[in-house]
Amino acid sequence: MNFQLTEEQEMLRKMVRDFAKKEVEPTAAERDEEERFDRVIFDKMAALGLTGIPWPEEYGGIAADYVSYVIAVEELSKVCASTGVTLSAHLSLASWPIYKYGNEELKKNFLTRLATGEALGAYALSEPGAGSDVAAMNTTAKADGEHYVLNGNKVWITNGGVADLYIVFAKTDTDAKHKGISAFVIEKGTKGFTFGKKEKKLGIRSSPTTELIFENCRVPKRNMLGEEGDGFKIAMTTLDGGRNGIAAQALGIAQGALDAAVKYAKEREQFGKPIAHNQGISFKLADMATEIEAARLLTYQAAWLESAGQPYGKASAMSKLFAGDVAMRTTVEAVQVFGGYGYTKDYPVERYMRDAKITQIYEGTNEIQRLVIGRMLTKS
Numbered sequence: 001m002n003f004q005l006t007e008e009q010e011m012l013r014k015m016v017r018d019f020a021k022k023e024v025e026p027t028a029a030e031r032d033e034e035e036r037f038d039r040v041i042f043d044k045m046a047a048l049g050l051t052g053i054p055w056p057e058e059y060g061g062i063a064a065d066y067v068s069y070v071i072a073v074e075e076l077s078k079v080c081a082s083t084g085v086t087l088s089a090h091l092s093l094a095s096w097p098i099y100k101y102g103n104e105e106l107k108k109n110f111l112t113r114l115a116t117g118e119a120l121g122a123y124a125l126s127e128p129g130a131g132s133d134v135a136a137m138n139t140t141a142k143a144d145g146e147h148y149v150l151n152g153n154k155v156w157i158t159n160g161g162v163a164d165l166y167i168v169f170a171k172t173d174t175d176a177k178h179k180g181i182s183a184f185v186i187e188k189g190t191k192g193f194t195f196g197k198k199e200k201k202l203g204i205r206s207s208p209t210t211e212l213i214f215e216n217c218r219v220p221k222r223n224m225l226g227e228e229g230d231g232f233k234i235a236m237t238t239l240d241g242g243r244n245g246i247a248a249q250a251l252g253i254a255q256g257a258l259d260a261a262v263k264y265a266k267e268r269e270q271f272g273k274p275i276a277h278n279q280g281i282s283f284k285l286a287d288m289a290t291e292i293e294a295a296r297l298l299t300y301q302a303a304w305l306e307s308a309g310q311p312y313g314k315a316s317a318m319s320k321l322f323a324g325d326v327a328m329r330t331t332v333e334a335v336q337v338f339g340g341y342g343y344t345k346d347y348p349v350e351r352y353m354r355d356a357k358i359t360q361i362y363e364g365t366n367e368i369q370r371l372v373i374g375r376m377l378t379k380s
């Protein structure tokens with residue numbers, strides 16, 4: 001067993017860490033306060049090749065592996081979890097299904113634009129009445145000549161409004177439950193496709209979360225991924241990998257909070273000595289560091305399995321479940337280490353704590369991760 005990162009992975013980590021420090025961290029608090037998405041940051045990530053990390057060069061990618069991808073999301077999330085999820089949704093949720101299920105024409109047209117960062121991607125599965133229960137979705141797609149006509153609403157869509165390409169799931173057969181769902185690539189600006197409410201959120205406030213509205217929206221048949229009825233499988237297999245991107249986001253948030261807490265504990269003096277010299281504080285830091293390391297191992301392992309072409313769905317559900325809980329526990333403890341100052345916006349730990357919560361909710365709540373893991377353990 002080899003736990004050593006390759007030279008390429010180490011180089012990518014250093015590049016993303018430097019980029020995050022210089023270009024992302026300085027405005028993270030301000031963007032959070034203003035709920036402002038910054039496309040320039042995305043463009044700069046594209047210039048570094050981050051928007052196409054795992055895709056072949058022929059489709060505009062840099063042909064690296066999924067471990068490199070999770071390292072990038074981790075490093076970005078260490079300073080700004082919103083930027084971390086922008087990349088994660090773009091790459092594992094919007095680009096992956098085209099890479100995996102798109103024909104050559106779809107890959108050339110859409111994957112290349114996503115990989116080079118010319119286009120930003122989003123993934124639209126959830127609906128007001130269909131969050132955990134995906135198969136209950138109501139959006140419909142009716143065949144009409146060379147088009148499908150879509151009607152319905154999607155909610156909570158990350159990168160919604162600012163993205164150029166959307167993977168949208170809709171029912172082509174309303175009687176067939178999950179087997180009646182199909183997947184489409186839809187471009188922003190398509191007639192009948194508009195944006196509704198933009199959510200006001202507790203955390204990841206510079207990542208826009210927006211409603212999508214489809215009213216007699218005509219989508220060319222050639223924009224379908226796979227075949228009619230493949231949508232549920234496409235959605236689930238996309239989430240198998242996507243969940244590890246959220247594990248990486250959670251890992252980054254937790255590491256960022258720990259780094260801040262260690263620095264503060266060494267500087268802050270009470271009772272004539274740094275608070276770090278109290279076992280009550282240093283044991284907290286030790287527990288945080290140990291849990292983060294365990295979350296990192298699970299996350300890198302799931303990414304390694306995907307790169308090696310081995311099954312990774314269970315590993316990914318486990319990494320997301322564990323890392324999300326670690327991020328929540330770590331950030332709550334980090335605020336505690338900072339005392340009253342941690343509760344204010346003078347330090348970043350309150351933002352980390354607000355950002356951590358979403359990692360237990362999206363891409364399947366942690367209850368759903370347990371359901372997925374439990375079913376895999378018990379299926380015969």
Ligand code: CAA
Nearest residue numbers: 089125131132133134135158233236237313362363364368
């Ligand atoms: N891979 C391949 N096939 C799968 C699969 C997988 N991972 N999971 C299920 N299937 C197949 C099953 O084998 C079954 O196949 P058959 O039809 O041949 O029997 C079929 O799909 C139906 O499976 P289930 O009976 O398990 O389906 P279910 O209705 O009970 O739902 C679920 C399963 C796991 C709960 C699913 O609905 C789910 O994942 N819910 C959570 C939704 C979610 O994660 N949403 C995230 C939205 S994106 C997001 O949030 C973005 C962001 O963070 C930025």
Ligand code: FAD
Nearest residue numbers: 123124125126131132156157158209361362363364365367
């Ligand atoms: P519900 O499904 O109503 O669940 C409510 C509670 O019941 C949860 O605690 C849940 O765990 C529990 N529960 C439900 N079913 C079970 C069960 N069978 N067993 C045990 N407990 C259960 N969706 C997209 O498609 N694309 C996106 O880009 C996207 N981005 C998002 C960004 C943000 C900021 C947020 C908040 C959400 C986003 N989502 C996105 C939606 C997200 O995936 C859903 O919110 C999530 O899957 C949960 O669905 P729900 O909110 O409807 O909760």
